[in-house]
Amino acid sequence: MTWQKKPKSITCKYLAYRFSLEGPPKYIRLPMVHVYLKSGDKEFTTIGLVDSGSTATFLPCELVEILELSNLQDSSARGAGGVFPTWLAKVDVLKLIKHKEPFDTFQNVRVHIPKQTGAIPYVVLGRDTIFTHFDITFYENKRKMTFIRL
Amino acid sequence: MVESREEMTAKTISEFDFVLSMGDKLGEYVHQWIAVVDDKLVAKGRTPKEVYVKARKKHPTRIPFVMKVPADEVVLL
Numbered sequence: 001m002t003w004q005k006k007p008k009s010i011t012c013k014y015l016a017y018r019f020s021l022e023g024p025p026k027y028i029r030l031p032m033v034h035v036y037l038k039s040g041d042k043e044f045t046t047i048g049l050v051d052s053g054s055t056a057t058f059l060p061c062e063l064v065e066i067l068e069l070s071n072l073q074d075s076s077a078r079g080a081g082g083v084f085p086t087w088l089a090k091v092d093v094l095k096l097i098k099h100k101e102p103f104d105t106f107q108n109v110r111v112h113i114p115k116q117t118g119a120i121p122y123v124v125l126g127r128d129t130i131f132t133h134f135d136i137t138f139y140e141n142k143r144k145m146t147f148i149r150l
Numbered sequence: 151m152v153e154s155r156e157e158m159t160a161k162t163i164s165e166f167d168f169v170l171s172m173g174d175k176l177g178e179y180v181h182q183w184i185a186v187v188d189d190k191l192v193a194k195g196r197t198p199k200e201v202y203v204k205a206r207k208k209h210p211t212r213i214p215f216v217m218k219v220p221a222d223e224v225v226l227l
Contacts, residue, residue, distance in 0.1 A: 013170055019177025019221070026222045028177075034166035036213070044202060045165060045215045062183075065199045066216070100164045121218040 006149065010103050010134075014143040015047065031138055031145045033130075035123050036095035036102065039067040045097065047122050050136060050145060054126030059091070059111045061119070067091065069113075077112050084119065086112040096130065103147075104133055163189060165215030179219040186215040 015032040018025050035048035037059075044066060056077060064072075064087075072087035094109045095102040106129055114120055130136070134147040165186040169176060185193040185205035193204035198216050205214035 015170065015220075017172070017176045018174045019180045021180065021221075028220060028222060030220065032166075034164060034215075043213050045213060047166065047169075047217045060198075060218075062198045062218075063216075065197075066202050097164060097166070099162060099167060121220050 007103060008149050010098055010147045010149075012098060012145055012147070014145070016143050029140075029143055032122070033125070034097040035125070036093070036097055037063070037067060037091055037123075038093040039069055039091055042067045043093075048096075048125045048130075049122055050130060050138075051124050051126055052131065052136070052138075054124050055128065056112050056126045057094075057109060057129045058086075058120055058124040058126070059089075059113050060121060060123070061087075061113050061115060061117055063123075064089070064113055072113070075112060077114070085115045087115060089113060094129065104130075104149075165189075169215070169217070176219055180221045181219065183216065183218050186217075187212050 012033050015030045016028060018027050020026065031050045032047040033050055034045060036045045037043065046063065069089045069091070072089050075086045075088040076083050077086050089111055091109045091111055092107065094106040096104045109129060134149055137146045139145065165188065168186055168189040179194060182194050183196065183198045183201045184191055185201035187205055187209045192208050193201040195201045195204070198218070202214055202216050
């Protein structure tokens with residue numbers, strides 16, 4: 001068995017691109033990290049927004065169908081636009097990945113799932129998960145963020 | 151056995167790395183769900199389940215990467 005020391009500092013690039021549907025080009029710059037999700041035998045990877053403004057971790061309801069989550073409990077969350085209904089559920093495993101290597105793992109993660117389709121387009125990693133394991137610095141103009149392991 | 155550059159790249163670069171490397175090309179898929187395996191975009195569609203199923207069908211032993219390509223909507227939680 002080999003033992004690998006976990007890196008103390010991990011730097012990840014923002015997801016950045018330009019697009020134009022109608023009118024002038026628009027620019028996307030989002031602090032996203034590669035996330036692995038597993039529930040039962042269902043697993044996939046996706047993107048998660050690192051959001052210091054969110055006290056909880058959220059999962060788009062569209063992804064619930066893939067994970068086949070059960071035991072959904074009625075709940076709610078408060079956003080800038082007021083209170084919105086959610087389900088509360090647990091995801092078996094959530095891993096944070098850089099390149100192909102996981103750099104952190106959470107188990108039995110409590111997630112809020114907005115009941116409205118399209119309410120959020122990606123996983124939102126709030127202060128109850130990623131921020132409990134790392135101090136995170138955002139370099140907005142360099143389009144990168146650094147995670148310092150606690 | 152000598153590995154090709156493509157094989158070596160696929161072993162070290164994740165699906166998200168590939169997405170990051172797409173740059174403005176990713177903008178062509180705004181509002182759509184996409185699935186990526188290694189360094190290939192293997193499906194696009196209107197729902198994550200749809201692209202997930204397509205990706206699993208093409209690559210049954212691989213764990214697909216699934217995402218919706220975000221537009222510039224303001225997101226506040």
